[in-house]
Amino acid sequence: MASKAKTVFYCTSCGNESPKWMGRCPACGEWNTMKEAPVEPKKGPATGGARGGSVGTGRRPQPLREIDDSQEARISLGMGEVDRILGGGMVRGSLVLIGGEPGIGKSTLSLQIPLCCKDLRTLYVTGEESARQVGMRARRLGGDSSYCTIFCETLIGAVIEEAQAMGPDLMIVDSVQTMYTDTVDSAPGSVSQIKEVASALLRFAKESGVPVILIGHITKDGFIAGPKILEHIVDVVLQFEGENRGSYRILRSIKNRFGSTSELAVFEMTGTGLREVANPSEMLIPMHEQGLSGTAIAAMLDGTRPLLFEVQALVSSAVYGTAQRSATGFDARRLNMLLAVLEKRAGFHLSAKDVFLNMAGGLKVSDPAVDLAVICAVLSSNFDFAIPSDVCFAGEVGLSGEIRPVGQIERRVQEAARLGFKRIFISSFSKVEVKPEGIRVVKVADVPALVKALFK
Ligand code: TYD
Numbered sequence: 001m002a003s004k005a006k007t008v009f010y011c012t013s014c015g016n017e018s019p020k021w022m023g024r025c026p027a028c029g030e031w032n033t034m035k036e037a038p039v040e041p042k043k044g045p046a047t048g049g050a051r052g053g054s055v056g057t058g059r060r061p062q063p064l065r066e067i068d069d070s071q072e073a074r075i076s077l078g079m080g081e082v083d084r085i086l087g088g089g090m091v092r093g094s095l096v097l098i099g100g101e102p103g104i105g106k107s108t109l110s111l112q113i114p115l116c117c118k119d120l121r122t123l124y125v126t127g128e129e130s131a132r133q134v135g136m137r138a139r140r141l142g143g144d145s146s147y148c149t150i151f152c153e154t155l156i157g158a159v160i161e162e163a164q165a166m167g168p169d170l171m172i173v174d175s176v177q178t179m180y181t182d183t184v185d186s187a188p189g190s191v192s193q194i195k196e197v198a199s200a201l202l203r204f205a206k207e208s209g210v211p212v213i214l215i216g217h218i219t220k221d222g223f224i225a226g227p228k229i230l231e232h233i234v235d236v237v238l239q240f241e242g243e244n245r246g247s248y249r250i251l252r253s254i255k256n257r258f259g260s261t262s263e264l265a266v267f268e269m270t271g272t273g274l275r276e277v278a279n280p281s282e283m284l285i286p287m288h289e290q291g292l293s294g295t296a297i298a299a300m301l302d303g304t305r306p307l308l309f310e311v312q313a314l315v316s317s318a319v320y321g322t323a324q325r326s327a328t329g330f331d332a333r334r335l336n337m338l339l340a341v342l343e344k345r346a347g348f349h350l351s352a353k354d355v356f357l358n359m360a361g362g363l364k365v366s367d368p369a370v371d372l373a374v375i376c377a378v379l380s381s382n383f384d385f386a387i388p389s390d391v392c393f394a395g396e397v398g399l400s401g402e403i404r405p406v407g408q409i410e411r412r413v414q415e416a417a418r419l420g421f422k423r424i425f426i427s428s429f430s431k432v433e434v435k436p437e438g439i440r441v442v443k444v445a446d447v448p449a450l451v452k453a454l455f456k
């Protein structure tokens, strides 16, 4: 009896499987994300493990204190900022995904790593560019290319076979969307291919101890193209962000099994590749003269590092009936909440005003300490009153208009003093025990007190 090839439907958002098509994924609730893919034949090493318990793998449980973690030794990738966001270098046998929109610089970054790193024998697998193209780029980037091998291949089985034979210190695969396996019938880049390719690379990394960097494209709405399941498979997800036209790029860790996830590194795209910006505050603080209203400097913390940057606001009378509110890099609901606090607790009438908010340098912030700079930027634009350029802010604003303390205030004050700021506004509930020279710490309890101290 002739039977039709079996297919299954995958949700491209969460990876949920279903035997029939549905308009809405029952697992994650997303609309129109179910895609058809052929059922994968069960070939090769099964990921599900032995069924029924009759077959063993020969592994035994081990006491925790006897586990040898010397294998976890980290290798340095030769770029200080990349090592730092990985948590101090790359762990052997780990699989790191670098995601980002096309053209952002993923290939450049991943090629710069073997060029910067003297004695790291690297296998650079590319399915996107020809060897000549990679060679041209490498010459433009400069550096020492004697330890790097380029392999143009898209069949993942062949890639892994080559890697096993060569035993490199690092493998880079550009990109997951171009690789395919012949155990699955669907086209490269489809959900089932991506899942298989990533799992094969993960198995290779874990078994051989070779660390693997995998590059993945991100769709316009900010998701790694293909399924969310890719993020579940890999150990570390680094996301490359930045405006395509601007020269600054931000690499952020959004998942890290071996370190913190709130780290962020800044790079500048130059004619000869990416340059690390070791001191991003200096680049995020404007060079314009005094006298511009609508800006305020926030002292935020990204992971473990203090970062000062400019918050910009524009408040103008609403032309249409309802006022517009828009926030770039900042939670729009939080902006609405802060505007409501200003209205209700401090008597500013902003309900008939359009409010636009922007975080400088394309940053996306979630640190609540930015609240204080946001309300100061809004008030500054509203009154057309410039805040002196040697003043910065670090505080959370509560619903009753109180200014709440934020974590690690001393490090923020220190960074502000280092960058030459003369005054920092913080919550009166914050304790600053060691105060650096040259900066005045102004403590304010609530929004009215802040307005009095700043605008009077
Ligand atoms: P690329 O690494 O190819 O992006 P991705 O792999 O993420 O798609 O980067 C491409 C952009 O970077 C391209 O617009 C040119 C620019 N670029 C430079 O400005 N300087 C350089 O030295 C290199 C190699 C690229």
Ligand code: MG
Pocket (backbone or CB within 6 Å): 106, 107, 108, 128, 174
């Ligand atoms: Mg590329």
